[in-house]
Amino acid sequence: MILEGAAVVIRQDNVDTDVLYPGSYLNIADPEQMKPYLFEGLDPSLRDQLGGPTILVVGENFGTGSSREHVPHAMLAWGIRCVLGKSFARIFYRNCINLGLPAIVCPEAVEAAEPGVTVRIDTDTGAVQVGDATFRAAPLPPFMRDMLASGGLVDWARRRLAEAG
Amino acid sequence: MPHTLAEKILLAHSDVADLAPGDIVMVRCDLVMANDVSGPVAFRMMEKMGASTVFDPTKIVMVADHFAPAKDARSADLQRQLKEWSDRHGVTYYGQGRGGIEHTVLVEDGWIVPGTVIAGGDSHTCTYGALGAFGSGLGSTDIAACLVFGSFWQTVPATIEVTFTGAKRPFVTGKDLILAVIDAIGVGGGTNTVLEFVGPGAAALTIDERLAVANMAVEAGAETGLFPADEVTAAYLAGRTDRPWQPERSDPDASFARRVRIDLDGVPPLIALPHSPGNVVPVAEAAGRKIDQVYIGNCANGTMTDLRQAASILAGNRVHPDVRAIIVPASQKVYREALAEGLIDQFVAAGAIVSTPTCGACFGGHMGVLAAGERAVATTNRNFKGRMGSADAEVYLANAYVAAAAAVAGEIIDPSAVAEGVPA
Numbered sequence: 001m002i003l004e005g006a007a008v009v010i011r012q013d014n015v016d017t018d019v020l021y022p023g024s025y026l027n028i029a030d031p032e033q034m035k036p037y038l039f040e041g042l043d044p045s046l047r048d049q050l051g052g053p054t055i056l057v058v059g060e061n062f063g064t065g066s067s068r069e070h071v072p073h074a075m076l077a078w079g080i081r082c083v084l085g086k087s088f089a090r091i092f093y094r095n096c097i098n099l100g101l102p103a104i105v106c107p108e109a110v111e112a113a114e115p116g117v118t119v120r121i122d123t124d125t126g127a128v129q130v131g132d133a134t135f136r137a138a139p140l141p142p143f144m145r146d147m148l149a150s151g152g153l154v155d156w157a158r159r160r161l162a163e164a165g
Numbered sequence: 166m167p168h169t170l171a172e173k174i175l176l177a178h179s180d181v182a183d184l185a186p187g188d189i190v191m192v193r194c195d196l197v198m199a200n201d202v203s204g205p206v207a208f209r210m211m212e213k214m215g216a217s218t219v220f221d222p223t224k225i226v227m228v229a230d231h232f233a234p235a236k237d238a239r240s241a242d243l244q245r246q247l248k249e250w251s252d253r254h255g256v257t258y259y260g261q262g263r264g265g266i267e268h269t270v271l272v273e274d275g276w277i278v279p280g281t282v283i284a285g286g287d288s289h290t291c292t293y294g295a296l297g298a299f300g301s302g303l304g305s306t307d308i309a310a311c312l313v314f315g316s317f318w319q320t321v322p323a324t325i326e327v328t329f330t331g332a333k334r335p336f337v338t339g340k341d342l343i344l345a346v347i348d349a350i351g352v353g354g355g356t357n358t359v360l361e362f363v364g365p366g367a368a369a370l371t372i373d374e375r376l377a378v379a380n381m382a383v384e385a386g387a388e389t390g391l392f393p394a395d396e397v398t399a400a401y402l403a404g405r406t407d408r409p410w411q412p413e414r415s416d417p418d419a420s421f422a423r424r425v426r427i428d429l430d431g432v433p434p435l436i437a438l439p440h441s442p443g444n445v446v447p448v449a450e451a452a453g454r455k456i457d458q459v460y461i462g463n464c465a466n467g468t469m470t471d472l473r474q475a476a477s478i479l480a481g482n483r484v485h486p487d488v489r490a491i492i493v494p495a496s497q498k499v500y501r502e503a504l505a506e507g508l509i510d511q512f513v514a515a516g517a518i519v520s521t522p523t524c525g526a527c528f529g530g531h532m533g534v535l536a537a538g539e540r541a542v543a544t545t546n547r548n549f550k551g552r553m554g555s556a557d558a559e560v561y562l563a564n565a566y567v568a569a570a571a572a573v574a575g576e577i578i579d580p581s582a583v584a585e586g587v588p589a
Binding site: 028066143153154 | 189203205206210216231236239286303306313318357386388547551
């Protein structure tokens with residue numbers, strides 16, 4: 001799978017899901033309605049960079065804290081194609097994969113990315129192109145590649161239910 | 166092949182012949198839990214999966230706790246969805262006034278026994294590790310798949326062995342032990358691992374204190390945190406559950422990613438400064454900072470143990486006139502026990518606010534959120550920017566002695582300075 005978009009960069013490490021999507025908006029269940037609150041506690045002006053195809057570039061332990069799936073739901077609703085990070089907190093990482101939003105670990109590419117630069121990621125080979133430079137991410141395990149290729153856990157489940165008849 | 170406790174539990178709940186850290190396996194759940202925030206989103210994803218039935222209604226529990234009692238029409242609708250779905254599928258539903266905070270309720274009602282796997286739509290599902298159970302905090306889509314298939318994918322984690330030696334000092338509780346662990350390994354130090362708590366200092370902890378420790382394993386980035394079941398566990402479970410269980414622990418020659426030793430003789434009461442559970446310092450170093458609110462409650466520290474600790478400090482004292490003290494028993498059972506012991510009357514007489522069990526202001530939902538510029542001491546588990554309300558508020562995490570002492574003094578203070586004659 002090839003993913004391409006303009007980099008939206010969050011440099012800080014340990015960015016938690018509370019600042020990515022504050023708790024007072026957790027009583028919203030429709031992803032479209034979640035969009036206005038993404039990044040609300042971090043930097044609401046980051047939303048001005050969203051709308052087109054984008055790649056979110058993040059630091060260490062990104063998405064730490066609450067299991068709120070509202071974060072990747074809102075990211076997908078905004079058209080974010082992939083999250084490229086130095087490392088991810090476990091539940092955020094799971095949520096991304098489950099929703100079909102690739103989360104790729106490649107610290108060198110993160111260091112190289114400036115806001116607005118075109119980032120191109122091949123999830124099969126692990127090649128990450130940032131502007132003119134190419135980096136190599138560890139390829140995803142086959143299980144996760146399958147999950148992402150089928151669009152996430154929902155479609156994976158649909159297939160499994162269909163096979164079971 | 167020797168295994169850690171976490172590996173043994175996962176092996177017993179998967180179809181593989183053997184497993185090792187890094188393997189991806191499908192793990193069977195003994196219990197699936199969700200709440201009024203994670204549940205309704207999970208139900209929608211389940212519909213998208215094209216599924217209309219659950220894998221086993223006797224292994225599913227729904228708890229209305231986050232926005233309960235409903236703070237507005239939208240929250241009320243989420244709780245209605247939770248109840249209607251539970252009724253339709255015949256699963257256990259803890260509604261308002263019937264349970265309390267999910268993790269406390271599931272533990273006290275005997276749903277959790279050692280060696281089991283619990284998939285929970287809440288990151289603090291790791292709390293069940295207090296009883297030696299593998300609690301995995303999951304998002305709503307994961308929970309949807311668990312409701313349908315009764316299993317989730319899991320990358321087998323390595324284990325960090327955390328050994329507590331020595332004995333706790335006065336006014337030190339389970340909260341301080343886990344803050345010391347997070348201080349030692351960092352908020353990302355447990356990534357891709359399970360924390361296993363052992364040693365004489367771990368064995369000496371009550372279940373309430375083990376709950377406080379296991380609860381914040383996720384704040385170190387860990388998959389979960391485990392106390393191997395022992396006689397303390399057995400005594401707690403006796404008469405509480407008829408579910409079968411066997412004590413299990415890591416093999417002596419099991420391989421650990423890392424070993425961490427914390428000598429309790431050297432741990433004073435601790436406090437996590439804003440805006441990270443990893444900003445840990447001794448309470449004495451933060452002393453003198455004026456506060457606006459104290460919050461004693463949540464899934465980490467809203468137990469009878471915590472309420473008794475708070476009461477011991479508040480005895481003969483009053484809440485400082487510039488402070489709001491909000492006390493939230495974590496469950497209806499805790500609430501009634503506190504009533505019977507006279508603690509609730511004591512809190513109210515001292516000028517505190519006692520609330521019905523709820524997740525409430527811990528996550529900035531309702532029932533005590535903070536204004537810009539305000540500062541709170543809370544027994545909760547997260548102090549991220551904006552966590553309890555305004556992004557310009559500050560939250561300090563500490564144990565119930567420290568929180569109650571701050572409520573009396575109007576500032577952060579070493580509890581020994583407030584509590585003359587309190588047996589710690």
